[in-house]
Amino acid sequence: MLEGKAGHLKVRTRxxxxxxxxxxxxxxxxxxLRVPRRVPEERIVVPPDEAAVLKVDFxxxxxxxxxxxxxxxxxxxxxxxxxNQLFARYLAARFPGTGADRPxxxxxxxxxxxxxxxxxxxxxxxxxxxxxxPGKRLFIHPRRVFHNGLVKRPSSVREADQxxxxxxxxxxxxxxxxxxDLLAVPDDQMNEPFRAWxxxxxxxxxxxxxxxxxLAMGDDEAFSxxxxxxxxxxxxxxxESQVDGEPGLRFLGEPSKKPFVSHPSQRAxxxxxxxxxxxxxxxxxxxxxxxxxxxxxxxxxxNEQAADTLTGAQARGExxxxxxxxxxxxxxxxxxxxxxxxxxxxxxxxxxxxxxxxRKEYIHPRATxxxxxxxxxRSEDSVFFVTELVAFFETVxxxxxxxxxxxxxxxxxxxxxxxxxxxxxxxxxxxxxRLLVFTNSASARLKEAYAFTMExxxxxPARVEKV
Numbered sequence: 001m002l003e004g005k006a007g008h009l010k011v012r013t014r015x016x017x018x019x020x021x022x023x024x025x026x027x028x029x030x031x032x033l034r035v036p037r038r039v040p041e042e043r044i045v046v047p048p049d050e051a052a053v054l055k056v057d058f059x060x061x062x063x064x065x066x067x068x069x070x071x072x073x074x075x076x077x078x079x080x081x082x083x084n085q086l087f088a089r090y091l092a093a094r095f096p097g098t099g100a101d102r103p104x105x106x107x108x109x110x111x112x113x114x115x116x117x118x119x120x121x122x123x124x125x126x127x128x129x130x131x132x133x134p135g136k137r138l139f140i141h142p143r144r145v146f147h148n149g150l151v152k153r154p155s156s157v158r159e160a161d162q163x164x165x166x167x168x169x170x171x172x173x174x175x176x177x178x179x180x181d182l183l184a185v186p187d188d189q190m191n192e193p194f195r196a197w198x199x200x201x202x203x204x205x206x207x208x209x210x211x212x213x214x215l216a217m218g219d220d221e222a223f224s225x226x227x228x229x230x231x232x233x234x235x236x237x238x239x240e241s242q243v244d245g246e247p248g249l250r251f252l253g254e255p256s257k258k259p260f261v262s263h264p265s266q267r268a269x270x271x272x273x274x275x276x277x278x279x280x281x282x283x284x285x286x287x288x289x290x291x292x293x294x295x296x297x298x299x300x301x302x303n304e305q306a307a308d309t310l311t312g313a314q315a316r317g318e319x320x321x322x323x324x325x326x327x328x329x330x331x332x333x334x335x336x337x338x339x340x341x342x343x344x345x346x347x348x349x350x351x352x353x354x355x356x357x358x359r360k361e362y363i364h365p366r367a368t369x370x371x372x373x374x375x376x377x378r379s380e381d382s383v384f385f386v387t388e389l390v391a392f393f394e395t396v397x398x399x400x401x402x403x404x405x406x407x408x409x410x411x412x413x414x415x416x417x418x419x420x421x422x423x424x425x426x427x428x429x430x431x432x433x434r435l436l437v438f439t440n441s442a443s444a445r446l447k448e449a450y451a452f453t454m455e456x457x458x459x460x461p462a463r464v465e466k467v
Contacts, residue, residue: 009033009045036465053431054231054291058327060387060424061086062354063364064117067298067327068094069289071229075107078142079298079327082121083193086423088128092138100129103139103207107225111147112300113284115277116193123193126200141207146222148238148285149178149214150249152191152276162276166251167243173274174241174248181212215285216240216247217319223287230291230432236319237286237302239309252279252305255335264338264368271305281330282306288323292432293454297323297344301330307340314343324348324435324452324459325428328373332365332386341376347383347452347459348437349373350426354388381461383450385439391424392442434462 015029033045052072059066061082068091069077081087095104111119128138150163160166164177179185183202187195204210213222215235223233240247253271255278271278284300302310307329313319326346329336331353353364365386373384396417421442429436438449451462 007035007037009035011045039465051431052229053429054294056296056325056428058350058352058385058387058426058428059087059090060354060391061121061352062356062388063331063360063362064121064354065112065300065327065331065352066090066121067352071226071231073229075226075229076104077108077110078106078122079110080112080118080122080300081109081125083117083119084121085124085128087121088124088138089136090423090425091125091140092128092136095138096135098137098139100139100207103141106140106142108144108146108223109142110285110287110298111145112286112298113148113280114150114152114194115280115301118300119197120193123196123200126203129203139207140204142201142204142210143208144211144213144222144225145182145201146213146215146285147182148216148249148280148283149180150175150280150283151179151182151185151189151194152280153189154191159276160274163251163279167246167248169241169243172241173251174243175251175279176243176246176248178214178248180214183210183212216249232290234288234290234319235285236288236310236321237306238283239306239313249279249283252282252303254278255303255305261334261363261366264334264336264372278303278305281335284329286310288321291430293457294325294430294432294435295323296325296327296428297321297346298327299329302340303330303333303335304337304340307337311337311339311343324378324454326350327352328365328369328384330364331362332369333362334366334368336369336372338372338376341372345376345378346373347378347381348428348435348450349377349382349384351384351386353386354391354424378459381452381459383437385426385437387424387426389424390426390439390448391420392422393418394421394442436464438464 010032012030015027055070057068064082065080066082066087067079098104125138125140128136131137153162163175166173167176182198215222217236217239219235238249241250251274254273254275256270281301282303282305284302287298289296314321321343323344324347326344326349328349328351332351351365396419398414399417400414422440427438435452438447449464451464452459453462
């Protein structure tokens with residue numbers, strides 16, 4: 001706050017104007033907050049040295065996952081990054097003014113698992129450094145990169161060997177060829193998204209050392225760098241198997257769930273063979289972050305088979321899944337577990353999904369999953385958001401492309417166009433006692449916002465006051 005007078009508070013903040021091409025910039029901005037009658041000023045503005053607020057943003061990256069965690073002291077953790085430029089554009093606007101000699105220090109990049117829609121967009125961070133527009137450039141140095149240890153091989157490798165060396169253990173196949181330092185993996189042992197990610201990491205490492213670590217259940221010490229702020233992180237997945245003392249991850253089977261679209265009660269939860277996609281999803285890194293009274297559960301693309309294993313661990317008293325903020329697994333796919341949702345019992349759930357093209361159409365989020373979130377929410381005041389649904393599409397009208405513009409042949413025909421006037425962004429803020437979640441809209445005067453308080457593990461809705 002700069003000054004206060006006559007029912008108004010003068011504050012300095014940042015403005016994010018939209019450019020002609022739809023990109024979002026970042027500029028300093030000074031404005032005024034109106035103080036409602038009978039509302040003390042200290043309820044509107046808190047001095048920076050007293051504002052210990054944890055910030056978590058869930059960013060719309062279409063069909064993918066990308067989140068940012070920023071601690072009260074300014075430590076930044078990136079959780080996944082989508083597979084396109086959207087996350088890089090968002091971060092460049094949020095952290096402006098970086099350069100090769102002044103990179104943004106990222107305390108940790110957590111890649112939940114090795115599917116391109118979760119980490120290929122992180123490669124775009126390196127690509128942004130050469131963008132012609134300064135506002136779209138971002139230079140970073142990640143101090144830590146955490147992942148689940150599974151590296152996808154080229155598509156020419158047979159499926160049974162796609163994730164590295166394996167060993168047979170009874171009736172199970174266990175992947176023991178797990179990797180820690182991604183820069184030490186030969187290029188010919190990586191598919192193209194992993195090779196591109198390796199090249200980006202090599203560029204980042206030129207600015208300073210990077211600590212690589214493969215995470216599994218119990219590796220909580222990896223996040224000890226957050227302890228001084230009163231933030232704790234439990235690593236709940238993946239769950240390792242041991243083969244003669246050697247750690248590994250169990251190869252999961254292909255689920256037999258037909259018909260493809262159906263009620264969960266009509267699907268038989270049986271698994272057979274070896275499925276690379278089901279295995280890499282099921283072994284997503286799962287973390288439970290706690291700050292004050294609030295718990296955040298990040299689940300990557302966890303599937304029903306792996307989720308039920310975690311639910312069983314909770315039933316045995318080995319872990320606790322109960323969390324107020326829940327990043328819903330796998331973009332809201334049908335491969336979910338009611339018992340897992342019930343164990344989490346969330347107050348706020350966020351689904352990260354978005355229509356992109358017919359090739360990436362998976363009917364996410366599924367109606368049955370949304371029903372499950374509503375059913376297993378902690379109370380009637382629980383809420384859930386979908387990143388693509390909090391975006392706003394503005395009608396443009398008929399467009400008539402010309403051949404001179406080039407591009408795909410189907411764009412040479414007239415089409416009725418829309419554009420995003422507001423990208424999907426779910427923002428969560430907590431001081432450890434209260435929690436606020438809000439989204440933007442196409443109108444600067446209109447936001448959707450909900451607040452909650454916590455007392456003795458009981459969550460209650462709170463009033464949101466507009467200023």
